[in-house]
Amino acid sequence: MTQTTVDFPKNFKKALGDGQLRRNLRAAMDTLGLRRRTLFSDPEAFEQLRARGDAIRRRALSKLPELLEQLERKCTENGIQVHWAETPAEANQICLGIIQRHDATRIIKGKSMVSEEMHLNHFLAEHDIEALETDLGEYIIQLDHETPSHIIVPAIHKNRDQIARLFHEKIPNTPYTEVVEELNAIARKVLREKFFAGEVGVSGVNFAVAETGTLCLVENEGNGRMCTTAPPVHIAVMGLEKVVERLEDVPPLLRLLTGSATGQLITTYFNMITSPRKPGEKDGPKEVHLILLDNGRTKIWADPELRQTLKCIRCGTCLNHCPVYTRLGGHAYGYVYPGPIGSILTPQLEGLDHAGTMATASTFCGACEEVCPVKIPITDILRRLRAESYNKADSPNAVKGHGYKVNAAESLTWKGWALSNATPWVNALNAKLLGLLGPQLPKLPGPDIVKKWTQSRALPPFAAKSLHALVKEKGIADE
């Protein structure tokens, strides 16, 4: 969808140089991390819980075709209209069709990352339909014409003072205040009015239960409930991997989701939507639509290793614990999904040739995997993406844009490296040469890796005598 290639180096430099952003992110990530640790304070219990989460998601994905058919059948029986979209463009058209059929010009939205993936607001604006974000964080960034910088807390890059200034400048007749309660009251007043104005409500879906045809929506502000009940029409958009098999699969996943995301035992609101308003009922939408978006997920699903990407329940805790995300924030990544999950998902959705750089923005420190509530092997998948960047694979499961980095210079370097490390005498000679010439490296012509290393570090202390040589001198046995 976003087929523009992002200028990663420029974005990264800009984010790293923004002291205010760095401080905001650090403080926010520390808080979220601490809350999570407080809730999951027993490591053994957490391991058991996430083993369950992992098993539930694996089982759901292993039966994905059947479960999606079952979900469609059950939803239809319940009176929910199900639509399939292979691309974001198709999903947008379906949305537009429904909205236009109801002559609506204003929709209200609950938080949804899939709608971000569709760039729904932008698309609707082109058709003179106004989309109003009602999640507080989403509302804040919409006021400032920004995109979410985090998949759970979209305005996490802003601090209180910045929000105070924004409200004062953008909301008419709003006096400047930094008092949290007053800021909340301002937002509540504006948002309440919006709920009455919305002719169609759009929401995401956290889990869809195949056996009952139930759409689960997790939220803290009640805006999700308003969006899905106040307007006469509700459209839910969902990535097709979000289906689970049974109702009993929901509680452990919900616990993992809220605990991992915000350290909450449970959120303030948990909505289970199973049908539109029934005859005789006094409230609820008259129509409920579910749009199931593929957008490359089927292709990811076909590969057993990459499929694990689809286990994700979008808790965002991998972002909160990532030393790279903590220093960049979400906008620098340039795509909808940032951080560790974004770095494995985005290159698969958009193609390595567009977003492959994201797979290089990791030290493989493993902090993300340590906290992932469904045990996604993020570093293994990052390695796979790096390997496919350099490899024109002929497998049908190869990631889109594979082989985009194939180049003679780097291939030759690694071939030389392998030859040296597989041939003891060459290796010994190399060690000797580095010992002699190492200190001269910055003066020698060659690739700029030396310059990049020394921009913040002294040269490595190349030894005059290698360990191989020292060991020999000391008479350590070799057998």
Added chain:
Amino acid sequence: MGPVTVNIIMTSHRTADPDRDSGARAAPTTKAGEGITMPTRPEKVYYFGTCLIDLCYPQAGMAGIELLRREGIQVIYPQQQSCCGQPAYNSGFLEEARKVARKQLKAFPKDYPIVIPSGSCGGMLRHHYPKLFANQPEAAEAQRFAGRVFELTEFLVKVLDVRFEDRGQPIKVTWHSSCSALREMRVIEHSKSLLRQLQNVELIELQRERECCGFGGSFSVKQADLSSAMVADKVADIEQTGASLLLSGDCGCLMNIGGALKHRNSPIPAKHVAEFLLERTQ
């Protein structure tokens, strides 16, 4: 049924799938090599020196050997050894990684434990070799090899049960946990327990001990700006401790953090834990 379901059914693998019928309460899956049983005190061990120690920190490598020999263990250092293959493995060059890794499989043929003064290279040998050689002729060999790998401080504590007597002057030190020692090899408590045996050594912990220093192998130069920002934060954390020495069990991190300390003319040196332990106790 919509077009997407058709796509999915078309690409569905209808072969046996272990996930399909697993209950929601499946046992936790274990990483390859996890649950390794500790050997009883052996007569001989292999020593895997690592390429970085070979090139830049041979004195740290020798210190590890001395610590083992002092306990009466005969140390064998195969001259055929080189690098574990991690640089290529992490950079996306799997064939090259395998070529080098195959050499290591051959260089340590006997059944001795393989002791390694690094969590990172240890993690590669123990956890990643089985993955690197999955579906390769060497799969079984790599599994057996992985089961023989021990990080140095882990081996000193769990197998040799060493007891140290501190002979040094009082000193304040701080400790950097490498990510692989912390999360893959899980040996940080062993490393620290050895430091705590030293009476005159005060260990002051970092505020963000669990955070990566930003080395990440090729990351340090491919994402040089990010890496520099991360190591700058690590250096600031080290300086706020008031310690006069930084210790770690991994030379990759030491090269990164030590290099950054030196770059800003900090008086705090960075040292491998093996070297420090030996100095304090001889």
